[in-house]
Amino acid sequence: MSGKKADHIISLDRFTIGYQKDHCLLKHLYLTVNRGEMVALIGRNGTGKSTLLKSMIGLLAPLAGTCLLDGLPLDDYTLPQRAHRVSFVSSQLTQLPSLSVGELVRLGRMPYTGWMGRLSTDDLDQVRQALEEVQMTAYEDRKLENLSDGERQRAMIARAFVQDTPLMVLDEPTAFLDIPNTHELIRLLSRFRDAGRSIVYSTHDLESALRYADKLWVIHEGRILEGSPEDLGMSGLFSELFSASGIGYDNRTGRFLFSGNRRGVVSMEGKLVKEEPVIWTRKTLERLGYGIESGAAVKLTIESSSEGYIWIIQKEDEIFSFKNLYTLARFLIQEE
Amino acid sequence: MKIRTRSIFIVYFLGLLLIALFLLDLRIGSISISLKDMLGHLTGRASLSEQQELILTKFRLPRVATALMAGAALPVCGLQMQTLFRNPLAGPYVLGISSGASFGAALVVLGAGATGIVATWSLAIAAWIGAGTVMLLLLFVSYRIKDVMTILILGIMFSSGLAAIISIMQYFSQASALKSFVIWSMGSLGNVSGAQLKIMAWAILPLLLLTLAYSKVLNGLMLGEEYARTMGVRIQRTLLIIFATTSILAGTITAFCGPIGFIGIAVPHMARFLLNRSDHRVLIPVSMLTGMVVMVFSDIVSRLPGTEQILPINAVTSLIGIPVVIWLVVMNRKAQSL
Numbered sequence: 001m002s003g004k005k006a007d008h009i010i011s012l013d014r015f016t017i018g019y020q021k022d023h024c025l026l027k028h029l030y031l032t033v034n035r036g037e038m039v040a041l042i043g044r045n046g047t048g049k050s051t052l053l054k055s056m057i058g059l060l061a062p063l064a065g066t067c068l069l070d071g072l073p074l075d076d077y078t079l080p081q082r083a084h085r086v087s088f089v090s091s092q093l094t095q096l097p098s099l100s101v102g103e104l105v106r107l108g109r110m111p112y113t114g115w116m117g118r119l120s121t122d123d124l125d126q127v128r129q130a131l132e133e134v135q136m137t138a139y140e141d142r143k144l145e146n147l148s149d150g151e152r153q154r155a156m157i158a159r160a161f162v163q164d165t166p167l168m169v170l171d172e173p174t175a176f177l178d179i180p181n182t183h184e185l186i187r188l189l190s191r192f193r194d195a196g197r198s199i200v201y202s203t204h205d206l207e208s209a210l211r212y213a214d215k216l217w218v219i220h221e222g223r224i225l226e227g228s229p230e231d232l233g234m235s236g237l238f239s240e241l242f243s244a245s246g247i248g249y250d251n252r253t254g255r256f257l258f259s260g261n262r263r264g265v266v267s268m269e270g271k272l273v274k275e276e277p278v279i280w281t282r283k284t285l286e287r288l289g290y291g292i293e294s295g296a297a298v299k300l301t302i303e304s305s306s307e308g309y310i311w312i313i314q315k316e317d318e319i320f321s322f323k324n325l326y327t328l329a330r331f332l333i334q335e336e
Numbered sequence: 337m338k339i340r341t342r343s344i345f346i347v348y349f350l351g352l353l354l355i356a357l358f359l360l361d362l363r364i365g366s367i368s369i370s371l372k373d374m375l376g377h378l379t380g381r382a383s384l385s386e387q388q389e390l391i392l393t394k395f396r397l398p399r400v401a402t403a404l405m406a407g408a409a410l411p412v413c414g415l416q417m418q419t420l421f422r423n424p425l426a427g428p429y430v431l432g433i434s435s436g437a438s439f440g441a442a443l444v445v446l447g448a449g450a451t452g453i454v455a456t457w458s459l460a461i462a463a464w465i466g467a468g469t470v471m472l473l474l475l476f477v478s479y480r481i482k483d484v485m486t487i488l489i490l491g492i493m494f495s496s497g498l499a500a501i502i503s504i505m506q507y508f509s510q511a512s513a514l515k516s517f518v519i520w521s522m523g524s525l526g527n528v529s530g531a532q533l534k535i536m537a538w539a540i541l542p543l544l545l546l547t548l549a550y551s552k553v554l555n556g557l558m559l560g561e562e563y564a565r566t567m568g569v570r571i572q573r574t575l576l577i578i579f580a581t582t583s584i585l586a587g588t589i590t591a592f593c594g595p596i597g598f599i600g601i602a603v604p605h606m607a608r609f610l611l612n613r614s615d616h617r618v619l620i621p622v623s624m625l626t627g628m629v630v631m632v633f634s635d636i637v638s639r640l641p642g643t644e645q646i647l648p649i650n651a652v653t654s655l656i657g658i659p660v661v662i663w664l665v666v667m668n669r670k671a672q673s674l
Contacts, residue, residue: 059562083568090562097422097558099614110556111568117552117617141339163567 008032009167009198010056014065017048017055024063025051029224031217033200035166038193040209041202043219049202050091053171056200057086070166083111087160091172091202093152101147101155102140105130108162130162134188150181154188161192168192170201174208186212206238263289263332267296270303277302277309284325288332339611343618346610350625357632361400364641367391395526398533400632402525406593407631409540409585411607411623412547414600416578419554419616421478421487424664427601428586431487432470432494434597437590438521439498440466445517446509456532460539463591468583470494475579523594523650525635532592539588543581544624550577551616558614597650598657603627605664630656 010033018024025048033039043049054060056067058074067074070085077085087108099107108130109123119127131137134154144152153173160168170189174182186208189199193214203209209216210229218225218232220241225232232238266285272278281302285292299314311322313331322328359371369388376382377389384392410428417426417433428434440462473494478487506514520527528536547554556569565571589596607623608614634656638647 054562057566059565079565079570080568083566086566088563088566090560092560097614098608099558103613103615104559107555107559107567110552113552115549115552117555 007034008068009035009070010200011068011071012056012065013068015055015062015067016064017051017060018063019051020063026219026222026224029065031224031226033167033198033215035198036193036196037214038190038199038212039201039215039217040213041200041217041219042204042206042209043202044204047219049219050171053169053200053202057088057169058082059088080111083163083165085165086167086169087163087165089153089156089160089168089170089173091175093149093156093176096144096152099144100141101131101136101144101158102127104144104155105158105162108159111163126162126164130158133161133191134158149176150178150185153177153181153185157185157188165197167198167200170199172202172204174203174205182208264298264335265291265293265296266298266300267294268292269299269301272302272304280325281311281328284329285332288329290332339613343611343613343622346622347625350610350622350629354625354629354632357629357636358400358404361403361632361636362392362396364636364639365391365396366644394530398528398530399526399635401533402528402536402593403631403635404628405536405540406525406589406596407599407603407628408544408624409589409627410596410600411603411627412544412620413582413586414602415604415607415616415620415623416547416554416582417600418604419557420575420578421474422558422560423488424605425488425601425661426491427598428467428582429495429595429597429600431474431491432498433467433474433491433582433586434590434595434600435495435498436466436468436470437463437587438466438595439502440464440587441520441591442502442505442517445520446505446513456529456535459591460535460588464584464587467587467590468579470498471579471583475575520594521650522648523596523653525593525631525649526646528592536588536592539584543585546577547581548620550574551620554578554616554620558616593649595650597654598661599627599630599653602657602660603630605660606630 010031012029012031015029015031016024016027017029018026029052041049041052051060055062057069058067058077069077069082074082105127106119106123109119109127110117112123113119128137131140134157136151136154136158139147139151139155144155147155153176157170157173160170168189173189174185177185182205189201190212193199210233213229216225216227216229216232218237218241220237225237227235268278268281281300282292285300297315301312301314303310303312307323311325311328313320313322313328315335320331322331359374362374363369363371367388369384369392373382373384373388374392377384377392383389413433414427417428417431418424420426421431441459443466444459444462470491474487474491477490481487506517509517553564553569553574556564556567557574561571564574586600603626604619604623607619607626610626611618611622613619630653634649634652638649638652640647
């Protein structure tokens with residue numbers, strides 16, 4: 001069981017997952033996770049993200065194929081041996097027992113303690129370190145039910161971290177989190193990655209995955225496409241992926257356009273020294289479903305003024321000016 | 337560590353309280369035996385009259401010993417159910433496990449009408465089988481339905497269904513058998529004979545030790561089965577042990593003492609409240625201690641000191657346990673939390 005280390009911490013071979021023989025979700029997967037690599041699994045609801053993660057670590061039985069964990073088939077490990085190699089954070093944040101953060105994180109040392117579960121000073125050191133790592137040291141005695149979703153998720157991650165496994169698997173760790181918390185959490189995971197852990201997590205949030213993950217697994221039409229975020233981006237996969245859903249994806253900026261249909265196009269004229277007004281104006285246009293194209297009939301110029309900025313719209317022969325983006329937005333909506 | 341000192345304090349407090357109640361319970365009755373005489377008798381310095389000794393060793397001690405065993409065993413069942421089903425309202429009584437045991441007992445008492453040592457063993461075994469069957473059904477259902485409320489409602493339905501069948505059996509049974517069954521169903525700690533006490537002790541004490549040894553694993557189960565498995569808990573073996581210990585513990589107590597309600601569900605919550613922590617390594621022993629205190633106290637109350645009346649123990653424990661459950665439901669709206 002010990003000795004030489006396999007190249008891949010996880011290696012899936014003809015891996016087929018699903019519930020019964022006639023209801024398979026994903027077929028013949030050949031995927032790998034390298035050591036010290038962060039993999040983001042992306043796909044819509046119901047495409048089998050959870051099932052794949054759970055099958056990969058032996059919580060569900062695959063329909064066919066093998067999964068090599070650290071070079072050996074999953075079934076060759078006993079559950080305690082597996083617990084030394086993979087830790088897991090499930091997507092469910094509800095139904096947690098009334099534990100304090102400290103009690104929860106100490107549970108992570110379970111695979112290393114004797115039959116009475118007594119923690120050594122080394123175990124307690126690791127618990128303290130994990131709490132520091134997720135910035136929850138001050139929360140040690142707080143009960144889980146009194147934490148925010150973000151804090152609770154960090155506590156769950158600290159529990160997995162303290163299990164001290166080369167591979168951490170997280171099912172939708174950011175599902176209940178707002179954008180700042182999501183980024184904070186994924187950055188936390190990338191710090192673990194930098195410390196040599198392998199991380200596999202599933203998410204809806206392509207934006208943070210593009211930013212932080214080393215490799216993406218994208219579930220698309222019953223297949224999984226594997227590659228670095230940039231490779232997959234260049235292949236035009238994301239535009240294709242989201243075109244059907246009414247969510248626009250701008251392949252040049254790597255951004256999503258969330259309104260269904262395009263209202264029109266605007267050309268942005270002039271140059272400003274400061275970037276912020278341009279960025280926020282772009283965001284407004286994006287939100288309203290306006291594309292930005294040079295040479296469009298509607299021209300938008302941002303001028304600095306004594307009170308800040310003025311937005312000037314030039315349309316055919318008419319000229320309108322706006323003191324803020326809100327009034328600009330109202331105008332553009334009514335124009336349509 | 338503050339929480340640790342608190343736990344130690346609680347254990348000492350409960351221990352002293354238990355000793356006091358234990359001695360008080362031995363004193364109460366038609367013939368008074370003073371504490372001094374009792375202690376003198378134990379150390380051999382004084383002796384009790386023959387009558388006093390008979391009362392003490394044949395009646396009072398077995399009764400209190402029964403109370404202690406029931407008090408230690410039932411909360412362990414409740415605690416294991418609450419952790420396994422991750423439901424604060426789970427308990428052998430609520431989930432119908434006690435009813436399963438009652439049904440087994442009813443078959444023996446009403447149906448066969450066996451007597452003597454055969455009856456004792458058959459009563460116990462029938463209760464184990466009854467409790468085990470309900471446990472199996474619950475486990476089977478809980479594999480398919482993850483919703484905790486559904487499991488709880490099913491448990492209540494199982495127990496109502498079994499109660500209905502038992503009442504049909506009562507309707508068709510003979511007057512003498514009926515009477516002994518009705519008395520049994522009110523619960524009693526005093527009807528346990530010396531031979532039965534031995535069976536109880538043999539069935540219960542090893543299992544209580546086993547659950548203590550399994551407290552680390554129960555901690556792992558708190559986050560649910562999936563987490564438990566990823567933390568190296570051998571889940572099949574654990575389920576089997578929880579299943580067997582709960583059935584046998586609840587079955588044995590129910591067979592010999594009748595259905596004793598609300599100790600199983602309420603006492604673990606009392607222990608959690610006292611300790612303010614959920615670590616089973618402390619929670620299990622403290623639940624046992626608390627349960628013993630509550631049972632001996634209930635026994636004292638049921639004897640209505642100063643009168644010759646004896647209340648059914650089931651009524652007393654229910655009146656103690658029900659407020660705890662109501663408090664749990666009303667005050668603790670986060671009903672998901674254990």
